Amino acid sequence: MTANVxxxxxxxxxxxxxxxxxxxxxxxxxxxxxxxAVSTWIFYKVGSRNEKLGTTGASHWCEHMLxxxxxxxxxxxxxTLVSNEGGRNNAFTDHxxxxxxxxxxxxxxxxxLFIESERMANSAFDSGEVESERQVIISxxxxxxxxxxxxxxxxxxxxxxxxxPYMWPVVGWKNDLKNMSRDDLYHHYRHFYxxxxxxxxxxxxxxxxxxxxxxxxxFSKIPSGEKIPDKIHFHEPPQFGERxxxxxxxxxxNYLGVAYRVPEITHEDSPALMxxxxxxxxxxxxxxxxxxxxxxxxxxxxxxxxxxxxxSEVNTYFPxxxxxxxxxxxxxxxxxxxxxxxxxAFFSEIDRIRDVPPAESEMNVTFNQMKAWRAYENxxxxxxxxxxxxxxxxxSRRLAETLVQTAIQVTPEVVQAVARRYLSESSxxxxxxxxxxxxx
Amino acid sequence: MGRLDLQRxxxxxxxxxxxxxxxxxxxxISGSIKAGAICDTHGSxxxxxxxxxxxxxxxxxxxAGQIAQRIEELGATLSFDNRDESVGFSSxxxxxxxxxxxxxxxxxxxxxxxxxxxxxxxxxxxxxxxRAEEDDTRSMASLRLAELVFGRYxxxxxxxxxxIEDLKALTRHNLxxxxxxxxxxxxLIIAITGGYDYDALRTKISxxxxxxxxxxxxxxxxxxxxxxxxxxxxxxxxxxxQVDLAIGTKAVARSSHDYYPFTLGNLILGRLGLxxxxxxxxxxxxxxxxxxxxxxxxxxxxxxxxxxxxxxxxNVAKATEGIFEEISKITxxxxxxxxxxxxxxxxxxxxxxxxxxxxxxxxxxxxxxYNGLGMDFLERYPSIxxxxxxxxxxxxxxxxxxxxxxxxxxxxxxxxxxxxxxPRALN
Numbered sequence: 001m002t003a004n005v006x007x008x009x010x011x012x013x014x015x016x017x018x019x020x021x022x023x024x025x026x027x028x029x030x031x032x033x034x035x036x037a038v039s040t041w042i043f044y045k046v047g048s049r050n051e052k053l054g055t056t057g058a059s060h061w062c063e064h065m066l067x068x069x070x071x072x073x074x075x076x077x078x079x080t081l082v083s084n085e086g087g088r089n090n091a092f093t094d095h096x097x098x099x100x101x102x103x104x105x106x107x108x109x110x111x112x113l114f115i116e117s118e119r120m121a122n123s124a125f126d127s128g129e130v131e132s133e134r135q136v137i138i139s140x141x142x143x144x145x146x147x148x149x150x151x152x153x154x155x156x157x158x159x160x161x162x163x164x165p166y167m168w169p170v171v172g173w174k175n176d177l178k179n180m181s182r183d184d185l186y187h188h189y190r191h192f193y194x195x196x197x198x199x200x201x202x203x204x205x206x207x208x209x210x211x212x213x214x215x216x217x218x219f220s221k222i223p224s225g226e227k228i229p230d231k232i233h234f235h236e237p238p239q240f241g242e243r244x245x246x247x248x249x250x251x252x253x254n255y256l257g258v259a260y261r262v263p264e265i266t267h268e269d270s271p272a273l274m275x276x277x278x279x280x281x282x283x284x285x286x287x288x289x290x291x292x293x294x295x296x297x298x299x300x301x302x303x304x305x306x307x308x309x310x311x312s313e314v315n316t317y318f319p320x321x322x323x324x325x326x327x328x329x330x331x332x333x334x335x336x337x338x339x340x341x342x343x344x345a346f347f348s349e350i351d352r353i354r355d356v357p358p359a360e361s362e363m364n365v366t367f368n369q370m371k372a373w374r375a376y377e378n379x380x381x382x383x384x385x386x387x388x389x390x391x392x393x394x395x396s397r398r399l400a401e402t403l404v405q406t407a408i409q410v411t412p413e414v415v416q417a418v419a420r421r422y423l424s425e426s427s428x429x430x431x432x433x434x435x436x437x438x439x440x
Numbered sequence: 441m442g443r444l445d446l447q448r449x450x451x452x453x454x455x456x457x458x459x460x461x462x463x464x465x466x467x468x469i470s471g472s473i474k475a476g477a478i479c480d481t482h483g484s485x486x487x488x489x490x491x492x493x494x495x496x497x498x499x500x501x502x503x504a505g506q507i508a509q510r511i512e513e514l515g516a517t518l519s520f521d522n523r524d525e526s527v528g529f530s531s532x533x534x535x536x537x538x539x540x541x542x543x544x545x546x547x548x549x550x551x552x553x554x555x556x557x558x559x560x561x562x563x564x565x566x567x568x569x570x571r572a573e574e575d576d577t578r579s580m581a582s583l584r585l586a587e588l589v590f591g592r593y594x595x596x597x598x599x600x601x602x603x604i605e606d607l608k609a610l611t612r613h614n615l616x617x618x619x620x621x622x623x624x625x626x627x628l629i630i631a632i633t634g635g636y637d638y639d640a641l642r643t644k645i646s647x648x649x650x651x652x653x654x655x656x657x658x659x660x661x662x663x664x665x666x667x668x669x670x671x672x673x674x675x676x677x678x679x680x681x682q683v684d685l686a687i688g689t690k691a692v693a694r695s696s697h698d699y700y701p702f703t704l705g706n707l708i709l710g711r712l713g714l715x716x717x718x719x720x721x722x723x724x725x726x727x728x729x730x731x732x733x734x735x736x737x738x739x740x741x742x743x744x745x746x747x748x749x750x751x752x753x754x755n756v757a758k759a760t761e762g763i764f765e766e767i768s769k770i771t772x773x774x775x776x777x778x779x780x781x782x783x784x785x786x787x788x789x790x791x792x793x794x795x796x797x798x799x800x801x802x803x804x805x806x807x808x809x810y811n812g813l814g815m816d817f818l819e820r821y822p823s824i825x826x827x828x829x830x831x832x833x834x835x836x837x838x839x840x841x842x843x844x845x846x847x848x849x850x851x852x853x854x855x856x857x858x859x860x861x862x863p864r865a866l867n
Contacts, residue, residue, distance in 0.1 A: 034463075037793050067714070076724060079713030084782050086789010103793055132727035135752075140730035142682040143750045146577050146852070250679035252571040282512075292799075293530065294517035297496075297508035307504075309561055312568035334568045365512040372515030375466045376532050380797030435575075438678055 012378050012387060013401060017208055023224045024196025027215055028388055028397065030203040032381050037087075038204035039103040039381045040112030042120070043389040045199075046192035047096045048170045049232060049323065055180050056165075057172015058188040060093040061137055065185060066100065067091075068129040071122025075129065078102075078115055085111065088382070093170055096322045097393050103382045106205040110214055116200070117218040120193055130182040138178070141171045148249070149330050152257040152431040155245045160259060160326055160429045164234040194225030199392050203385035236324065244430040251435030254333045256311075256342045259326035259429045262319065262422055266395050271406035272418040274318060275366055277327055279358045279415060280349065281316025283369040285377035286400050287390055288317070292376070298365050301329070304349050310334060310342050322394060326429070327422070339432040353419045357412035367408040374404055444795065446805070446815055449642055454626025455649045458809045459641060460633045460801065467533050467634030468798040469541070470806040472526040473549060474627035474660050477600035479618070482593070486602015487610055487618040489566055490559070492522035494615065495548040497558035502547060504558055516541050520548070524600050525740055526627075526810075532799075535635045539644050545630075546648035549623060554615045563607055570601050577684040577851040578750070580675045584849035585686035588671045589744055595662050596742060621658030625649060631805035633798050664690070664742040670844065674859050675851040683753050683852030687763060688746030689845045694738040694811045700824055701832040702745070702840070703736055707783045708833075709770050710734025710747060717770070718747060722762040728755045732763065740811075745841060753853050757860040764843060764863045771837045774830040784825045791821065 017029040047059050069075040082089040087104035100119065102112035144150040154169050161167035171177075200219075202211055239261065262273055277283075282296025296302065305311040313332040319325035333342050358366075378384045391399040449457040477488045496518070497504040511518045516533035518541065529549075533541045573579040583599055590597030630645065668690070692698045710718040715733040722732035732749035747767070751759040775783075794800040808817050843863060850859055 035796050037796050076713065076720065080782075083713045083786045086786045086792065088790065088793060105789055105792065132724070135727040135755075136723055136730055139682065139728070139750060139752060142752060143730055145681040146684075148575070250677075252575040253568060292517060292532070293519040293521055294532075295519065296512060298505075298512045306565070307561060309564055312565045312572075332568065332572060334564050335571050361509070361513075365509070368515035369512055372466075372517075372532075372534060375534075376517070379466075379468075379799055383797070 012374070012384055013397060016388065016397065019212065021195060021216065021220050023220060023222060025219050026199045026392070027212070028199065028201045028392065029208050029211055030201070030384065030388060031206065031208060032204050032384070035205045035381050036106055037103055037381060038106045038109045038112070038202065038206050039101060039385045040109065040116060041099060041101040041201045041385045041389050042116045043199045043201070043393045044098045044192060045096075045197050045228065045230060045393055046098050047094050048168060049095050049165045050192065051165055051168070054176060055184045055188065056168040056176045057137065057170070058180065058185055059098055060170050060172060061133065061177070061180065061185055062189050063091050063093045063098050064133050064137060065125050065130065065189070066119045066123050068124065068126065068133065070124030071118040073115065073118045073122070081111060081115065095166055095170060095325070097390065099386070099389065101382065101385065109202065109206050109211060113214055113218050117222065120195065120198065120219070121222045123189060123193070125182055125186040125189060127182045130185060134177065137171065138174065141174060141177065144171065148251055148255045148433045149257070149332070151247055151249070152255050152330065152433050153328070155247060156257050156259050156328070156429050156431040157326070159243050159245045159431070160261070161236055164236045164323060165232070166321070166323065166325060191226070192228065195219060195222050196224045197228055199389055201385045201389040201392070203388070204381040230322065232323070239427055241426050242428050242430065244432070247431070247433045248436050249433065250438040251433070253335060254337060254339050254342070254435055255433035256331040256333060256339050256346065257329065257431035258346060259328045260423050261324060261427045262327045263324045264322060265320045265399070265403070269418050269421070271403050272410045272414045273327065273422065274370070274403060274407045275363070275410045276353070276415050276418050277316055277318040278366040278369065279362050280353065281314060281329060283366060283373060285373040286318070286320055286403065287377060287387060296369070298362070300349050300353065301346070304345055305331060305342070308345060310337055310345050320394060339434060343430065350423050353416065354423060357416035359412070363412055370404050370407055374400070444818055447638060448809075448815055449645070451625070451646060451650060453650065453652055453654060454628070455645065456629045456809055457642070457645050458629070458631045458805045459636070459638065460805055461636060461638055462633060462798070464635045464798065465535055466798065467535055467538050467632060467636060468802040469531040469545070469630065469632050470528070470802040471530070471545070471628065471630040472528045472806065472810060473623060474526045475622035475658070476522055476526045477524045477598070477602070478595040478662055479622045479658055479660060480602065484606050484610060484614055484618070485598060486566065486607035487614060488527065489522045489600060489602050490562055490607065490610055491552070491615050491618050492520050492527040493562040493565065494554050494558055495520050495552050497562060498553050498555040499547045500551040500553050504555070507544060507548065510540070510544060514540055518544065522600055524596055538636055538641070542644050542648050549628070550652050552619060554612050556612060559612060559615065563610070566601055566607055567604060570599070570604060573599070573601070575677070577677060577680050577682065580677070580851035581684040581686040581748070581849050582746070584673055584675055584851065585688050585746060585847060586744065588673060588847035588849060589668060589688060589690050591665055591668055594665060596664070596739065596744065621656040622660070624654045624656045625652045626654050627660065629806060629809045631802050631809060633802045633805060662741040670847045672848040672859055672862065674854055674856045675849070676855050677851055678853050680852045682750050683756050683850055683854055685749045685751065685756065685759065686746055686849045687846050688744055689841060689847060691736055691743040691745040691840055692738055693740060693742050696738070698836045698839070699738050700828050701836040702738070704780065704783045704787065704825070704828050705770060705775070705833040705837050706734050706736040706745065707787065708775055708779055709766060712783060712786055717766045718763060721766050722749060722759055726758060726762050728759045728762065732759065756850065756854060756858070760860040760862065767841060767843055767846070768863070771834070771842050774834055777830065780830050780833070784828070787825055788822055
């Protein structure tokens with residue numbers, strides 16, 4: 001109906017300048033002259049997939065330590081310097097990536113570059129600070145443990161992966177957080193934090209010549225590190241039959257998590273899997289960092305489970321990962337609804353899409369939402385830099401655009417075919433959280 | 441700070457439109473109607489919530505399914521969200537479908553028809569959320585604190601989701617009545633930013649909303665009880681790992697003269713950088729909590745101030761000590777000039793950066809209209825901040841946040857007896 005009202009003029013990738021310093025730091029510059037700010041991001045090709053048992057959570061802990069000073073930066077200076085200018089800064093760690101950013105007034109680009117160059121080269125990992133941060137990170141983990149959905153997700157990933165590091169949570173296992181040493185962390189930092197394992201993105205209002213020269217000045221002296229192959233030596237063995245896990249814990253509601261194995265995002269089936277995911281659970285962008293209370297309601301799972309009075313919430317998470325991962329669904333069940341009946345309803349929808357391809361109206365909604373969300377999830381220079389850098393780390397900055405452009409050409413029959421290929425009983429992992437009365 | 445080209449239009453029936461045109465192919469809308477939980481009456485707590493959830497679930501001319509289908513087919517988003525004062529709505533779309541989206545928003549706000557089956561579903565959804573809140577330490581600490589500060593059944597003190605028994609008793613007639621009394625055009629604000637044509641936008645808004653009259657009689661007011669004694673309470677949740685602490689008090693309305701000193705002091709105490717002074721003390725120095733921050737919510741009739749922290753049960757006393765150290769400091773000593781200047785620069789810079797994204801920009805437009813800040817607010821803002829002195833901040837904090845005015849709520853694996861001693865006569 002409305003395919004023609006959404007044109008294809010959204011041009012995130014137009015006008016990006018790329019260069020690589022001699023030490024291997026890849027730099028992408030995207031000018032947005034209308035902006036009054038500039039956003040500097042640096043993406044390291046390290047995340048929980050680069051960890052080992054015993055030091056799980058090291059990547060995330062390193063991220064915290066990079067706010068603790070070293071070189072010309074004192075403890076807390078990053079926040080103070082950025083705050084002084086009215087800027088914003090933060091960082092995040094995920095399975096495949098660790099990223100840092102500063103968004104500042106447009107004349108303060110140098111500050112963002114200075115912070116990131118010091119972080120890359122000179123973070124101190126002071127022993128006292130490592131100890132102080134240990135409890136902070138354990139507290140972060142314990143805060144998450146208060147949520148049933150977190151516990152279900154953690155169990156599902158741990159059950160799904162027997163060898164691959166996606167098995168543990170990004171924050172790490174608590175025992176590892178209690179025992180990891182300062183040297184473990186510093187070794188992790190030195191191994192992964194160097195220019196040839198990083199991508200810098202600058203987006204906003206700046207003079208590109210001056211920016212290039214400042215980047216050269218601040219980063220070119222940092223030596224290259226050992227080349228780290230992006231491939232890791234963990235190949236998950238095949239799954240033969242459904243895996244399931246049950247949690248019985250005090251609580252007020254029951255929860256259900258269901259995951260299916262899907263290939264890496266660069267796999268040729270990914271565009272069709274995106275459409276499948278959207279038809280089943282709606283679409284809210286590829287990266288999903290954009291905060292919006294919008295709840296897609298035309299999708300099959302919403303209609304069956306929420307309109308069917310079984311669940312109050314159904315969330316679908318489409319993975320954008322380097323390695324094969326999980327298409328993940330979590331359901332918050334209505335009071336008194338048992339996980340057994342929710343499972344039956346959920347699986348009947350999965351069976352339906354395996355049996356019958358999506359209707360034209362479902363494809364229309366999916367395509368229009370996908371096209372629109374390219375713009376929505378790139379609102380402002382910070383999110384644009386994030387999108388460019390995130391995709392560049394995974395494969396190429398063109399990845400998101402290519403995925404969406406390919407996805408909107410997918411036919412209903414192809415969606416049905418990938419549903420049959422990937423949404424099978426033998427490749428699913430089910431997590432049930434049954435609330436029990438406290439003290440029972 | 442960059443100047444925004446703002447246009448304001450108030451229609452005969454009171455609908456207010458605030459807009460900012462920028463060269464951009466998308467549109468962001470942020471709106472509200474003053475028909476939030478404050479309009480709930482005794483015995484029907486939850487009506488505002490239930491009505492807000494039913495706006496998109498069937499109107500005189502569209503079914504719930506048709507509304508969802510139209511919005512999503514247009515590549516648009518739309519959501520309504522009940523709060524304590526108003527029901528907010530937000531939408532995003534491409535400029536080419538703005539008219540269609542405005543028509544749907546108008547249809548939802550003016551002509552909901554509350555189908556029985558949809559009432560059952562929306563009610564169950566709310567009941568489920570209330571049950572989820574009861575198992576959420578952060579929610580429970582905040583809700584309990586609001587009760588302690590404002591009183592259990594006061595508009596700012598109660599859960600805007602409503603009361604379970606009231607929700608169960610609400611009928612279609614009650615909901616339609618609530619809508620008729622409270623959904624009035626002179627309570628509606630629409631803020632829009634993006635690449636629209638201004639004349640076409642004005643005409644469209646007029647076409648959609650001008651036939652709507654102010655015939656309702658619902659009250660929109662709240663006289664905040666001035667005297668609620670500080671208290672403390674634990675919500676025991678043995679099965680949880682972490683305790684959430686919430687310490688706070690009644691604060692100021694957005695229109696109060698004390699608002700700007702309060703907001704700058706709050707920034708310094710618990711927000712600037714990584715949670716301000718509280719973050720430095722509780723997180724950085726003591727290593728006790730992932731989050732420890734303060735918040736100021738200044739509303740139309742009053743507001744609240746709170747400090748929030750998530751800590752291991754063994755560290756509750758130490759974290760409380762750290763929090764009160766900082767509260768004592770900010771209520772007894774002048775903020776050094778340099779720190780105040782940093783806070784001011786941060787406020788200005790942060791507002792400027794917010795204007796870079798359409799979603800944040802439109803939220804600021806909405807706030808300007810909602811709080812009656814004036815069309816020149818963004819230009820006046822630097823001088824407003826400039827005038828705030830350390831002395832004013834000290835006086836304001838002494839007036840509202842003195843330790844003997846604070847209530848404390850905690851949720852998690854601890855009992856009332858295990859609540860820490862607060863450093864003055866609360867115990």
